[in-house]
Amino acid sequence: MQTFKTDDLSIELNCHGNTEYTKVSYPVKYGLFSRLETNNYIFEFNLNHEIRHAKSKKKAWIHPSEWLKRTLGNDWVYYSTGGYSGVYEALGEYYLPNLMYPTNSLLGGKPFKENEIDQIVRNWHQIIAQLPGTGFPDPVSRWIWAIKQQTPEGLHKKAQTLFDISGSRVTVMPPDARHVDYNIIPLNISDGCLYKCQFCKVKNKKKFSVRSEQDIDHQIKQLKQLYGKDLINFNALFLGEHDALNAPCELILKTVQKAYDAFEFQASVMKKNYLFMFGSADSFLTADKTLFETLNRMPFQTFINIGLESYDQATLDLLGKPLTRKQVEHAFQKIRAVNDTFPNIEITCNFVMDETLPDSHYEAVMTLIRENVNRTKPKGCVYLSPLKFGSPSRQVLYDFYKLKSLSRFPTFLYIIQRL
Numbered sequence: 001m002q003t004f005k006t007d008d009l010s011i012e013l014n015c016h017g018n019t020e021y022t023k024v025s026y027p028v029k030y031g032l033f034s035r036l037e038t039n040n041y042i043f044e045f046n047l048n049h050e051i052r053h054a055k056s057k058k059k060a061w062i063h064p065s066e067w068l069k070r071t072l073g074n075d076w077v078y079y080s081t082g083g084y085s086g087v088y089e090a091l092g093e094y095y096l097p098n099l100m101y102p103t104n105s106l107l108g109g110k111p112f113k114e115n116e117i118d119q120i121v122r123n124w125h126q127i128i129a130q131l132p133g134t135g136f137p138d139p140v141s142r143w144i145w146a147i148k149q150q151t152p153e154g155l156h157k158k159a160q161t162l163f164d165i166s167g168s169r170v171t172v173m174p175p176d177a178r179h180v181d182y183n184i185i186p187l188n189i190s191d192g193c194l195y196k197c198q199f200c201k202v203k204n205k206k207k208f209s210v211r212s213e214q215d216i217d218h219q220i221k222q223l224k225q226l227y228g229k230d231l232i233n234f235n236a237l238f239l240g241e242h243d244a245l246n247a248p249c250e251l252i253l254k255t256v257q258k259a260y261d262a263f264e265f266q267a268s269v270m271k272k273n274y275l276f277m278f279g280s281a282d283s284f285l286t287a288d289k290t291l292f293e294t295l296n297r298m299p300f301q302t303f304i305n306i307g308l309e310s311y312d313q314a315t316l317d318l319l320g321k322p323l324t325r326k327q328v329e330h331a332f333q334k335i336r337a338v339n340d341t342f343p344n345i346e347i348t349c350n351f352v353m354d355e356t357l358p359d360s361h362y363e364a365v366m367t368l369i370r371e372n373v374n375r376t377k378p379k380g381c382v383y384l385s386p387l388k389f390g391s392p393s394r395q396v397l398y399d400f401y402k403l404k405s406l407s408r409f410p411t412f413l414y415i416i417q418r419l
């Protein structure tokens with residue numbers, strides 16, 4: 001690390017953050033980055049000189065251990081402690097991501113309406129543009145020049161390039177991506193999904209289809225270029241889109257290996273490697289044992305998230321989810337079997353929540369997550385996903401805590417986030 005200080009600012013180049021994702025109740029920074037501290041602000045930049053974190057030191061800042069993060073999709077996310085609202089119990093994480101766009105979160109306020117936060121989101125670049133260009137040692141001058149080049153317009157364009165690589169934005173990340181603070185590399189091996197459920201707000205119109213190997217290779221090459229020097233800070237792959245598990249087993253395994261090699265995950269500064277994907281009841285039920293056996297041997301901790309939504313036929317019909325209660329039951333049994341057999345794989349599942357759903361939905365979920373299980377399970381997270389966007393409800397939160405307290409599985413809320 002190289003440090004340079006004047007009366008008005010401090011610059012630390014090549015800071016070493018934590019090298020393993022951890023869940024702690026104070027702010028932790030990960031990987032390699034650089035930091036600029038002025039009298040009023042702290043800004044952090046990745047190895048491509050792009051801003052990635054920011055906070056104000058002024059009194060008006062809501063809480064000293066809260067901060068802003070800029071995502072690769074160029075959204076700002078405000079990480080709050082959530083006050084006394086039991087963020088860890090609800091999310092499995094100590095910090096609550098507050099998003100700039102409508103989502104299904106039940107917790108948090110409206111931090112982007114706060115003046116100090118708004119100021120940073122709007123003016124961070126103006127603040128760094130005013131830094132003097134001379135009077136520093138050479139490496140520091142070069143670094144200041146480089147961070148000034150990464151303008152909001154340029155970062156917006158870069159996010160668009162990311163979306164163009166796969167042809168679309170990741171409109172929803174798997175809930176399990178929380179384990180790496182959503183720092184994923186998205187690679188599409190398929191498009192669309194099988195069901196086009198009526199209730200779903202993240203679906204697209206694409207019929208399910210599988211990408212060619214050539215297309216996947218091209219994405220890998222472009223992603224490598226886009227992540228650039230900062231690639232070394234990544235250790236997590238997301239295979240898109242909404243049902244990657246429905247792609248042929250050989251394609252999944254070959255892609256995972258190719259991505260591991262191309263993104264040089266073995267050389268990442270972050271320890272362990274993570275693989276995330278979505279699956280459906282159908283793709284999961286037809287997935288062969290070989291797939292899980294092979295994934296389990298690969299150098300990844302694999303998380304596959306399956307949207308089951310309900311175990312009540314009336315609710316499945318109401319949601320327009322073309323599944324039967326029997327299929328959900330079989331999928332849930334297989335989830336448990338895979339989780340019990342393969343230590344490096346965790347299959348997680350989602351059920352929806354809403355005030356308008358019949359009691360039979362909650363009773364049925366309870367049968368699956370409590371009555372049919374005789375002891376507490378350490379893995380196989382059950383995520384409960386509020387149906388409505390932009391409409392936090394005390395009743396739904398109350399129902400969540402009730403289900404959570406009785407569940408035999410780790411049970412958390414699913415906040416829908418895009419990349």
Ligand code: SF4
Pocket residue numbers: 193194195196197198200201202203242280307
């Ligand atoms: S819930 Fe999943 S399967 Fe259903 S429409 Fe949405 S993305 Fe497709």
